[in-house]
Every structure is written in C-alpha cells, then in structure tokens.
Amino acid sequence: MTLAGAGRLRHFWVEGVLATALTLSVVTAAYATTALSPYIAKPAPTYAKVEAEVPAAPPAPPPPEFAFGEPVPGHSVNSPFGLRRMPWERHGRLHEGVDIAAPSGKPVVAVADGVITKSGRSASYGRYVEVRHSEGLVSFYAHLGRIDPHARAGVAVKGGTMIGKIGSSGTSTGPHLHFEIRQNDRPLNPAAFIDREFATAQDLPLKAAAYYPKRVRVAQVASTPASKRVGSGARETEDGRVAATLQVAAATVAD
Structure with a gap:
C-alpha cells in the first residue's frame, strides 16, 4: 500500500468515526428529550384577557315637577x-278647602315652592297667608x-x-287650619295634592280634584263663634263650648 492510499484510508476512517459520533449524539439527545419530556416544565399557555362587560346603570328618573307636602x-x-x-x-254650602285640627302653636308650612302673594287678616278667615305656585296653583292657609x-x-x-302657627282666629270653631288649593280661582280638593308627587303638569289631578259629592255634611263643632251665637240655637256649656268634636258628622241631608 502506498503512502497516498494509506492517507486516504485514514481520512475515510476519521470521517466515519466523526459521522458515527455525530449520529450517536443526535440519537442520544432525541432519546433524552423524549424520555424526559414529561418532566420538563412547559411554559404556561397565554390567553387573551377578556373583561366582563358591566351593564351601565339606568339613568336616574328626573325629579317630579310638583311635590306637595303636608301643611301641618x-x-x-x-x-x-x-x-x-x-x-x-x-243651608249647606261648599266647604272650599279642608280643615286640619291641631294644637295651638303647631307650625304651619308651605306645601310646595312658591311666592307669597297675600298675608294679612280678615273677619272670616282670621290671619291668613296665600302662596302662588307654578301652573296657576294657589295654596291658602287660614285661621x-x-x-x-x-x-x-x-x-x-x-x-x-x-x-305661621295653628290658631283659631276669624270665624273659627277651635284651633285648626283651614287649607285650600285653587287654580284660576277654582277650588280644588286639597286631599288630591297633600303629600303627593306628580312627574309633570299633565299628571296633576285637576279634573278629579274639582269634583265633590252632591250631598251635604252636617258639621259638629267644638265651639260656636261669638258672631254666630245669636239665634243659632246651639246648646252651649258655661265656657261657650258645644258638647261635640271638630270631626264632621256622618249624617247627611238631602240636596
């Protein structure tokens, strides 16, 4: 064998050894990866962040245009x-408001926002206050x-x-408030407004409040005003009081 042939033989032998070593390393690495794969920590999967939609709160209802409180x-x-x-x-006549009995000195308050149009005294209503509100409504506080x-x-x-405060001024049968509500000088039933709220002017019970039954209630009173005692026929005790209450009697008379 010549030197050139020996050199080529060594070259092939070295290449074969290197190729064998490389193959073994690749196989070994693949085996190790396969065998150890259950034990190798894997990166946690990433997900797109989804934020729950919070429903918007419903808008608050607008405040009522008309809110009436209690006068006493x-x-x-x-x-x-x-x-x-x-x-x-x-004979009977229209009682154009309502009466609210209360002890003398009890506060009387405006039932709604408004402007005082009158404040004074008359023979029949005694001390009174009148307040004008929106939509032509007027509240009136007497005695x-x-x-x-x-x-x-x-x-x-x-x-x-x-x-003001509760009293018994004018033509009065005892400490109480005579309270009226009117629109364009038409009397309305205050009970339809007291302690109630109305969203708009269209909700005001104007038609219903103008109605009243066609029967006459006979009132029983705690005392008879001095100006009404002559010829009244009312039986009075020594202190000038009638043996009755301020409440309206249930009895009725024909129209």
Missing part, C-alpha cells in the same frame, strides 16, 4: 272638601294664630318653610 306635618284632614252645613246655617314675620307678600318660599 303629622296631622290629617278631619273636615273634608265638599258641601257642608254648620249648626248656625240653614292662623300667628303669621311668621318673614311671611310677607313677594317673599319666595320653599316647600316645608314655616309660614
């Missing part, structure tokens, strides 16, 4: 709107024992503002 908080009507006959009267010094014509008031 905590005291209810005891003489209703409608035809009524007092003991000293021969007051005292008018608040700030309750003067032209003064704007908020609902709930004290405008």
Whole structure:
C-alpha cells in the first residue's frame, strides 16, 4: 500500500468515526428529550384577557315637577272638601278647602315652592297667608294664630318653610287650619295634592280634584263663634263650648 492510499484510508476512517459520533449524539439527545419530556416544565399557555362587560346603570328618573307636602306635618284632614252645613246655617254650602285640627302653636308650612302673594287678616278667615305656585296653583292657609314675620307678600318660599302657627282666629270653631288649593280661582280638593308627587303638569289631578259629592255634611263643632251665637240655637256649656268634636258628622241631608 502506498503512502497516498494509506492517507486516504485514514481520512475515510476519521470521517466515519466523526459521522458515527455525530449520529450517536443526535440519537442520544432525541432519546433524552423524549424520555424526559414529561418532566420538563412547559411554559404556561397565554390567553387573551377578556373583561366582563358591566351593564351601565339606568339613568336616574328626573325629579317630579310638583311635590306637595303636608301643611301641618303629622296631622290629617278631619273636615273634608265638599258641601257642608254648620249648626248656625240653614243651608249647606261648599266647604272650599279642608280643615286640619291641631294644637295651638303647631307650625304651619308651605306645601310646595312658591311666592307669597297675600298675608294679612280678615273677619272670616282670621290671619291668613296665600302662596302662588307654578301652573296657576294657589295654596291658602287660614285661621292662623300667628303669621311668621318673614311671611310677607313677594317673599319666595320653599316647600316645608314655616309660614305661621295653628290658631283659631276669624270665624273659627277651635284651633285648626283651614287649607285650600285653587287654580284660576277654582277650588280644588286639597286631599288630591297633600303629600303627593306628580312627574309633570299633565299628571296633576285637576279634573278629579274639582269634583265633590252632591250631598251635604252636617258639621259638629267644638265651639260656636261669638258672631254666630245669636239665634243659632246651639246648646252651649258655661265656657261657650258645644258638647261635640271638630270631626264632621256622618249624617247627611238631602240636596
């Protein structure tokens, strides 16, 4: 064998050894990867972040255009709107408001926002205050024992503002408030408005409040005003009081 042939033989032998070693390393690495794959930590899968949609809160309803409170908080009507006959009267007539009996000195408040248009005294209503509201509505408070010094014509008031106190001034049968609501000088039943709210002017119960039954209630009173005692025929005790209550009698008379 010549030197050139020996050199080529060594070259082929070296290449064969290297190829064998490379093949063994690749096979070994593949085997190791396969065998150890269950134990190799895998990166956690990534997901697209999905945010839950929070439903938008419904819009708050608009505040009512008209909100009426109680003229004498905590005291209810005891003489209703409608035809009524007092003991000293021969015939019935329209009681154009409601009466609310309460102790003297109890606060009387405006039932809604408005402007005082009148504040004074008359022979029949005694001390009174009139308040004009929107939509031509007017509230009227009579037989007051005292008018608040700030309750003067032209003064704007908020609902709930004290405008006077319970009394028995004018032609009155005892401590109470005579309370009216009118629109364009037409009397409306205050019970349809007291302590109620109305979303719009269209919701105001104007037609229903103008109605009253065609029967006459006979009123029983705690006392007869001095101006009505002559010829009234009312039986009075020594202190001038009638043995009755302020509440309206259930008895009725024909039209």
